[in-house]
Amino acid sequence: MSLNAQKYRALLNSGEFIVSPGVYDGYSVRLVEAAGFKTAATSGAAVSNAILGQPDSGYLGLSENVNHCRNIARSVGIPVTADADTGYGNPMNVHFTVQQFEEAGIAGVNIEDQVSPKRCGHMPGKEVISLEEMVMKVEAACLARRDDAFVVCARTDAIAVEGIEAACRRARAYAEAGADMIFADAVRSEEDIAAIVEAARVPVTVNMGFGIRSRPTTPLFPIPRLKALGVRRISLPRMLPAAAIHAMQQALSVMREVMTTGVPADRPDLLASIEDIMALMGYAEMREREARLLHQDAPVRSHA
Numbered sequence: 090m091s092l093n094a095q096k097y098r099a100l101l102n103s104g105e106f107i108v109s110p111g112v113y114d115g116y117s118v119r120l121v122e123a124a125g126f127k128t129a130a131t132s133g134a135a136v137s138n139a140i141l142g143q144p145d146s147g148y149l150g151l152s153e154n155v156n157h158c159r160n161i162a163r164s165v166g167i168p169v170t171a172d173a174d175t176g177y178g179n180p181m182n183v184h185f186t187v188q189q190f191e192e193a194g195i196a197g198v199n200i201e202d203q204v205s206p207k208r209c210g211h212m213p214g215k216e217v218i219s220l221e222e223m224v225m226k227v228e229a230a231c232l233a234r235r236d237d238a239f240v241v242c243a244r245t246d247a248i249a250v251e252g253i254e255a256a257c258r259r260a261r262a263y264a265e266a267g268a269d270m271i272f273a274d275a276v277r278s279e280e281d282i283a284a285i286v287e288a289a290r291v292p293v294t295v296n297m298g299f300g301i302r303s304r305p306t307t308p309l310f311p312i313p314r315l316k317a318l319g320v321r322r323i324s325l326p327r328m329l330p331a332a333a334i335h336a337m338q339q340a341l342s343v344m345r346e347v348m349t350t351g352v353p354a355d356r357p358d359l360l361a362s363i364e365d366i367m368a369l370m371g372y373a374e375m376r377e378r379e380a381r382l383l384h385q386d387a388p389v390r391s392h393a
Contacts, residue, residue: 097168097196098238111326122165132326133172147206151177159193168196180229187233197240231267243268257288264291292321300325
């Protein structure tokens with residue numbers, strides 16, 4: 090059994106409202122854990138942007154995604170869920186995809202009903218596969234998991250393509266096919282959310298994007314209001330990448346000024362200290378292991 094999946098399933102079953110910041114590397118996931126969040130979620134868009142330097146338009150491959158998520162999940166003690174895009178093919182591919190993520194220590198995955206190659210859920214031009222095909226993908230995902238605690242989250246992008254009524258039909262069908270959670274992306278209003286919650290009858294998660302900054306698509310809903318509407322979880326896939334980009338832009342701008350003026354700048358307000366970095370990344374624990382495992386004065390044994 091997967092300890093991470095068990096932790097995440099327990100959190101989901103507890104009834105607690107779950108906030109999952111989106112992560113994309115070791116720094117971001119360790120910061121989420123250090124800030125006291127109980128879970129994190131890899132953002133497919135952020136991973137694609139960060140490791141490929143490309144838009145979220147279906148360029149990220151299965152192995153790239155799984156290997157990157159494995160390193161993220163092993164970096165922390167909190168459960169991490171992953172964005173598995175469309176499952177990388179038909180239901181047979183989805184079956185293999187879920188096994189790969191589960192073996193990587195991931196606690197659960199999103200599988201979406203977009204046509205492949207997919208695109209960011211808040212971009213125009215999305216297309217969705219048939220309800221029947223996605224139901225088979227959900228069934229394949231549930232069949233593939235070795236531990237029933239592993240969470241299968243079925244995402245639908247149908248609101249923007251087919252409308253809210255069709256999205257609700259899909260939500261109900263995906264839940265009946267075995268999905269543990271429903272993720273209707275790009276919800277437009279409280280009415281959309283309430284309709285999806287009523288249709289799904291399993292936990293519903295909402296993508297809140299930047300979390301602390303508005304955007305043109307899904308509005309910023311207050312957490313108490315989302316709770317009242319029956320939402321069980323929110324993800325914040327764009328918050329940390331956006332924060333990192335903003336901070337890096339500021340630091341680079343100051344460095345350009347230094348290059349022009351020749352005057353050094355000491356800006357602790359812009360940068361973490363080396364001590365902060367080493368504490369975040371566990372250097373003290375590494376030194377403890379070194380002291381225990383590396384005995385510099387021990388004789389070298391010959392195996393000849």
